Amino acid sequence: MRLDFLNRLQKELSVTGTALHEAVVSIAERVNRKVQILRLHWQASSVLERIDAVSHELGHQIVDQIAHRSSEHHPIDPDLSEVNGTINRATTRIQTLKQSLVELDVQIRQLKLETIHEDLLRLQQDLSQRSAGIERVLIPQRSAAVGQRIGDVPRSSSIHIATVMRGPFLLAPAEDLTFRTGDIVVLMGGQTELDHLSLWFSRRRHATSSATQSA
Structure with missing residues (x-):
């Protein structure tokens, strides 16, 4: 022993x-x-x-x-x-x-x-020790998020947008900030919610339009 x-x-x-x-x-x-x-x-x-x-x-x-x-x-x-x-x-x-x-x-x-x-x-x-995570999501061309404001992001209260990286600059996540192609959005929160929200940023605009028309 x-x-x-x-x-x-x-x-x-x-x-x-x-x-x-x-x-x-x-x-x-x-x-x-x-x-x-x-x-x-x-x-x-x-x-x-x-x-x-x-x-x-x-x-x-x-x-x-x-x-x-x-x-x-x-x-x-x-x-x-x-x-x-x-x-x-x-x-x-x-x-x-x-x-x-x-x-x-x-x-x-x-x-x-x-x-x-x-x-x-x-x-x-640090977040991973608390069953949470941080994601850096790149907004691609023709993403449904381009032109949308931070206030339009469908997120739960557990998700926090830490910052938006635009080129070499860090932008404060104001509710009226509009996303552009190439922006990197830094998200924090529960991993499941982060995975769902990452899909929202990566969806292409034409797919969103088709879904709206079929509805």
Whole structure:
């Protein structure tokens, strides 16, 4: 009996240690992700400052070039070739900086989506322990849900619409929010009710119309 007790204790300690290790790793990954987001925000801010600096520098160069030609009593070139060259060089620099800004924005959004996905997984695990679940339902083209409002969703009181993911944005589930193709609806509630409601979102519009006509 003592041996069984020791084996059981060792197993429980192993499980506890594994859970603790997973928790520490999860926290470390989350902190690291937040640090990366802050770093990318700082880089984006730096790029914006450089774009402003290039714009200011361009203005000063144009004024100096025109003033220099005027002070030397030279007629200003009708096609302003020197000024055009300055503008073209500045435009190229600004376009390069803007491309860097776009790439930073993509990285920031990706990290934020990873954080959201991690939160949803953790919430799903918590709900599963309570005989409930969480579903992410993608609204396909020609779905009966397209054009419908959240207030029109036939759901029981046990079903909660947590949010609507539209591209990189999380939308508050207001009753007058209208669904669009490609929206991801995050649902929480009992698993049976979730399964029925998922079918409502996936039904095609023509099938709904046929059912209405036959009625």
